[in-house]
Amino acid sequence: MYLREHWYVAALSAELETRPLSRQILGEYVALFRNESGQVVAFADQCPHRGYPLSLGKVVGDQLICGYHGFTFDCSGTCVAVPGQDRVPSKADVRSYPVVEQGLWVWIWMGHGAPDMESLPETPWLVDTEHWSAVSGVAKIDAPFHLLVDNLLDLSHETYLHNGSIGTPEVATTPFEVEVDNEPGVVRVFRHMNAVECPPFYSRTTGLSGQVDRWQDIDYTPPGYYLLHARIANVGEPPLPDGTDDHGFHMKIFYGLTPSTETSVYDFWALSRDFCVGESEIDQFLEKMQIAVVQEDVDALNILQRRAASNPEMTEVSVKIDRGGLAARRMLASMEEAALAI
Ligand SMILES: [Fe+2]
Structure with missing residues (x-):
């Protein structure tokens, strides 16, 4: 089942232009576009008239015109013109989804009720380009x-x-802590590695080499928002949890987990760093490395799913390293139960 009353990442800001983009989110086809003022708009990707995808339509000014018969919609989804008659049926309006553009990402509210603005994740690191540089991407x-x-x-x-x-032997062998905060609903996983090898992903970008202190602190806010605080510093000068230390190198690694269908998911990512700010060479290096890392996950999960689909009887054995994942599964299961009870 889908958890609908939540915010999900729908698109990268850079993906959206006046030419609409069609994306299936939580099983629903959504047409995403910018009007000519630059405002992001999301409609159900289906004209109420004969069901033609609105993503195949055309943006003119602040309106979208269906590419089949010319039904015309304003940015709220209200149908303002139909061909061949003056009267516009009220049933001709199209569903408009609440969207918020925040830095490099566009969030969408998939619920049928009013959007819960309190639960919209705050990502100032994607906005504050004076102190942070970021690269982003998406894989399906x-x-x-x-x-x-x-x-x-x-x-x-x-x-x-x-x-x-990014993988060194110590990531797998270092003990970690898991914390579960049921209100508002966050799973935290802390892994603090001291005096460990600096992986290539960081040695090239921070200038550190040899042994370092390396911290990975995860905040997962189910269902769709994941933030990894990745911190690197010289051995013996551990990074501070609040990231205010000058001697540490901090990255905030975001993932937006957006179900597309029951068997596919969008993996949005953004890496923000507080060092080498504005250096395009470092942007390019990190982007290339991260695309390769994400592709390794994509390939692994695709294979895993093909195997699981061919063997519905497959069982699992869980061990200590799965504690974070199991905590997340439990939280998601209770959220699903609560959603079903409504
Ligand atoms: Fe991975």
């Missing part, structure tokens, strides 16, 4: 949402799947 995975949750809550897989970029 042919595997269910919960496999991506498992993947991101258990970073021990870095050692094996991402060996050579």
